[in-house]
Amino acid sequence: MTAPEGTPLAPATGAEAGGLSGKGLSAGTVGLIGAIVIGISCIAPAYTLTAALGPTASEVGVQVPAIILVGFIPMLLVAFGYRELNNRMPDSGTSFTWASRAFGPWIGWLAGWGLIAATVIVLSNLAGIAVDFLFLLIAQITNNAEIADIAANPVVNVIVCLLFVLGATFVSYRDMQTTQKLQYVLVGFQVIVLVVFAVAAIVHVASGNAFDATPIDWSWFNPFAVSSFSAFAAGLSLSIFIFWGWDVTLTMNEETKDPDKTPGRAATITVITIVVLYLLLSIALIMFAGVGTGELGLGNSDISDNVFFHLSGPIMGPLAFLVSLAVLTSSAASLQSTFVSPARTLLAMGHYGALPPKFAAVSPRFFTPGYATIAAAIVASVFYAVMRFVSVSVLTDTILTLGMMICFYYGLTAFACVWYFRKQWFDSVRNVFFTFLFPLVGGVILAVLFVTTLIDSMDPEYGSGSSVFGVGLVFVLGVTIIALGIVIMVWQAIRRPAFFKGETLSLDAPPSARRRRQTAANRSEKP
Amino acid sequence: MSDPIVVGYTATDAGDDALALGTRLARASGAPLEVVLVLPDESRNAIVPPDAGYVRHLREQAEAWLAGAGEKIADAAHHRTHLRYAESFAEGLIATADELGARCIVVGAANGGIRGRHRLGSVASELLHSSDVPVALAPEGSRLLDPETALTRVTTFVGTRPGADVLLEESVSLATAASVPLRLISIETIDLPAGLDTAAIRVAGSEHADGVLGRAREALPAGLAADAVVARGESIEDAVGAAAWDPGEIAVVGSSRLAQPRRLFLGSTAAKMLHELPVPLLVVPRTRATEGDRR
Numbered sequence: 148m149t150a151p152e153g154t155p156l157a158p159a160t161g162a163e164a165g166g167l168s169g170k171g172l173s174a175g176t177v178g179l180i181g182a183i184v185i186g187i188s189c190i191a192p193a194y195t196l197t198a199a200l201g202p203t204a205s206e207v208g209v210q211v212p213a214i215i216l217v218g219f220i221p222m223l224l225v226a227f228g229y230r231e232l233n234n235r236m237p238d239s240g241t242s243f244t245w246a247s248r249a250f251g252p253w254i255g256w257l258a259g260w261g262l263i264a265a266t267v268i269v270l271s272n273l274a275g276i277a278v279d280f281l282f283l284l285i286a287q288i289t290n291n292a293e294i295a296d297i298a299a300n301p302v303v304n305v306i307v308c309l310l311f312v313l314g315a316t317f318v319s320y321r322d323m324q325t326t327q328k329l330q331y332v333l334v335g336f337q338v339i340v341l342v343v344f345a346v347a348a349i350v351h352v353a354s355g356n357a358f359d360a361t362p363i364d365w366s367w368f369n370p371f372a373v374s375s376f377s378a379f380a381a382g383l384s385l386s387i388f389i390f391w392g393w394d395v396t397l398t399m400n401e402e403t404k405d406p407d408k409t410p411g412r413a414a415t416i417t418v419i420t421i422v423v424l425y426l427l428l429s430i431a432l433i434m435f436a437g438v439g440t441g442e443l444g445l446g447n448s449d450i451s452d453n454v455f456f457h458l459s460g461p462i463m464g465p466l467a468f469l470v471s472l473a474v475l476t477s478s479a480a481s482l483q484s485t486f487v488s489p490a491r492t493l494l495a496m497g498h499y500g501a502l503p504p505k506f507a508a509v510s511p512r513f514f515t516p517g518y519a520t521i522a523a524a525i526v527a528s529v530f531y532a533v534m535r536f537v538s539v540s541v542l543t544d545t546i547l548t549l550g551m552m553i554c555f556y557y558g559l560t561a562f563a564c565v566w567y568f569r570k571q572w573f574d575s576v577r578n579v580f581f582t583f584l585f586p587l588v589g590g591v592i593l594a595v596l597f598v599t600t601l602i603d604s605m606d607p608e609y610g611s612g613s614s615v616f617g618v619g620l621v622f623v624l625g626v627t628i629i630a631l632g633i634v635i636m637v638w639q640a641i642r643r644p645a646f647f648k649g650e651t652l653s654l655d656a657p658p659s660a661r662r663r664r665q666t667a668a669n670r671s672e673k674p
Numbered sequence: 675m676s677d678p679i680v681v682g683y684t685a686t687d688a689g690d691d692a693l694a695l696g697t698r699l700a701r702a703s704g705a706p707l708e709v710v711l712v713l714p715d716e717s718r719n720a721i722v723p724p725d726a727g728y729v730r731h732l733r734e735q736a737e738a739w740l741a742g743a744g745e746k747i748a749d750a751a752h753h754r755t756h757l758r759y760a761e762s763f764a765e766g767l768i769a770t771a772d773e774l775g776a777r778c779i780v781v782g783a784a785n786g787g788i789r790g791r792h793r794l795g796s797v798a799s800e801l802l803h804s805s806d807v808p809v810a811l812a813p814e815g816s817r818l819l820d821p822e823t824a825l826t827r828v829t830t831f832v833g834t835r836p837g838a839d840v841l842l843e844e845s846v847s848l849a850t851a852a853s854v855p856l857r858l859i860s861i862e863t864i865d866l867p868a869g870l871d872t873a874a875i876r877v878a879g880s881e882h883a884d885g886v887l888g889r890a891r892e893a894l895p896a897g898l899a900a901d902a903v904v905a906r907g908e909s910i911e912d913a914v915g916a917a918a919w920d921p922g923e924i925a926v927v928g929s930s931r932l933a934q935p936r937r938l939f940l941g942s943t944a945a946k947m948l949h950e951l952p953v954p955l956l957v958v959p960r961t962r963a964t965e966g967d968r969r
Contacts, residue, residue, distance in 0.1 A: 177724060185723055238727035322714065395723035487722045509735045511685035514713055
């Protein structure tokens with residue numbers, strides 16, 4: 148990188164240099180609506196709910212609305228910590244980088260591993276759901292119900308699923324973008340279809356055509372009515388999954404047109420939209436189908452891994468294809484935004500020497516983390532293919548494992564925030580809450596959930612009831628993933644010790660400096 | 675000639691092709707080289723959450739790439755590097771070229787194509803129908819040519835389309851700046867498929883071709899060594915392939931952009947010529963005619 152003397156390699160001087168710094172971080176390009184749209188498409192409510200509603204109802208019964216509301220609390224608390232860290236150290240590695248800074252390379256590595264595992268699992272689950280709905284959509288359009296059953300054939304299923312992943316990889320690798328307008332339309336369509344779906348279910352109940360009409364009751368909103376703490380914990384880790392992705396609206400900062408107001412407003416509007424949608428739909432579907440294990444009951448393990456798939460027909464009749472379309476488009480958009488997450492973390496890990504440097508390679512043509520994207524796709528595909536053959540109910544088990552992994556790395560991130568800012572806790576009242584109390588409480592909740600789920604999932608009856616050597620599959624998966632992470636970590640520590648000696652990412656704790664606090668506080672005063 | 679030459683650079687083979695051709699053109703005409711790398715502007719993004727960390731990483735990587743490009747040029751030409759953000763690579767290049775008052779934009783034509791097979795990449799295509807400065811396409815493999823190879827000749831494809839004067843003007847100015855002879859070629863093909871938009875470079879009938887060349891010659895300034903030939907063949911490929919090509923020369927052709935707005939200019943003809951042309955191709959837009967006194 149030694150340039151010939153007298154030839155400026157830095158961006159040109161004068162007017163052009165100003166242009167670069169102005170455009171460099173693409174400041175001020177995301178407006179309020181844009182931020183909300185990104186938020187909603189990251190959460191992908193149609194996909195999330197069809198995947199999580201069944202397992203949640205199986206765990207907590209009619210108290211799904213309560214669990215959704217309660218599940219939002221740890222998510223919010225951790226998101227506050229996430230935002231503090233992101234403002235202080237914006238980095239593609241997110242949890243990996245932050246945990247390394249706070250707790251050192253080993254824990255940092257595991258946090259990064261947790262994030263990658265969680266996103267890879269969700270990739271495979273997303274693609275799995277998309278496959279189901281693709282066949283359902285074709286069946287609905289051609290009026291041939293048998294086509295929908297093809298999705299149950301594991302070989303066909305795996306092949307189509309791999310094609311989906313391949314397509315998503317291609318789009319991500321080449322950084323192909325849909326236009327903003329199309330994205331607005333898709334998100335709007337998704338929300339409208341979900342509302343119509345909920346209303347249709349309620350209309351069926353009112354006219355007495357429901358499958359298992361269950362009258363709404365205030366106890367649905369009472370989290371203490373859940374039968375056991377285990378059920379509560381399992382439900383909670385699922386409802387953390389349904390809000391997963393929402394934090395991006397909070398962490399968009401300098402990218403927004405008005406960094407003081409946009410992120411806060413976008414996050415608020417997004418979360419209100421999402422919570423209202425979730426409550427409306429969960430209430431409507433419980434009213435319609437109940438939580439029993441009957442044919443259409445939400446607790447029926449045959450349908451719980453993908454409830455919209457089974458309920459859209461009975462509820463929407465000829466318009467059921469709209470639900471399929473909404474879930475498909477929602478999964479597709481989410482597939483793309485989700486792909487970015489593991490790819491960027493892998494890239495950061497490669498960059499800091501925690502993984503082979505190949506992972507840090509950026510495609511010189513498309514400017515995407517090419518190698519990392521392909522690596523994530525391959526792992527997601529293999530994971531899905533293996534799971535499809537091992538598990539009775541692959542989607543349910545992956546979602547439960549996913550909830551566990553999210554608790555793991557989000558919990559670590561929350562603690563990283565608390566520890567990283569330890570010298571600044573009492574700099575101001577604001578800091579007491581945002582760098583200490585909120586993330587600490589959030590982290591503790593997630594840690595408790597993680598441990599509880601881990602212990603409970605040892606029971607072979609947990610989740611879909613799949614088991615390996617007499618131990619619940621979800622437990623095996625969770626432990627295997629973490630153990631595999633440790634093995635690869637040790638291997639990497641031997642191969643490239645620099646990172647593990649803290650030479651590339653050092654431990655850090657910003658000192659309590661009044662002046663520094665002032666600038667930081669000015670930048671993100673608004674909670 | 676001091677108007678700079680803009681090179682659209684990527685850290686790929688196509689980018690190196692462009693860099694090599696740009697360096698040779700800059701050396702020949704004594705123009706400064708402006709190496710430009712265009713990164714995608716995040717504003718076009720509607721799905722993927724923005725990530726300041728990745729944007730920074732990308733910028734550092736791009737700066738390293740540009741530094742690498744600078745090393746490759748070394749002392750061969752006076753150069754600067756620029757990192758830009760734009761919706762598309764082509765858009766960023768055109769904006770930069772306009773800003774710097776560039777003489778031309780150089781890009782690799784192959785854009786990831788297999789060696790020996792020329793194919794217009796998306797960047798080249800977009801440039802060709804939106805650029806208001808001449809665009810030079812470096813064929814796949816240009817990077818393998820010794821950058822010290824001097825420009826030996828400028829060959830211009832002349833036709834009867836309006837704007838031929840601008841084309842000639844550009845060719846003359848390039849040939850004069852590089853102090854090399856100019857060759858004028860008219861292509862004459864037999865049995866041209868109907869509907870093919872080749873009028874930009876084709877003239878029907880040999881006496882017509884001779885007439886065109888004669889008129890073009892008359893317009894040339896005195897003292898410039900010029901040669902005029904008619905290339906004949908069954909098809910464009912045939913005619914282009916039949917002409918003798920010097921490894922160090924550059925071909926110049928006019929665009930039909932104004933005649934056919936919204937249409938990918940030259941289209942199949944350019945692809946065909948590129949397929950046969952063993953040398954770089956400089957495409958001159960007609961728009962210069964309206965902004966003739968820009969220099």
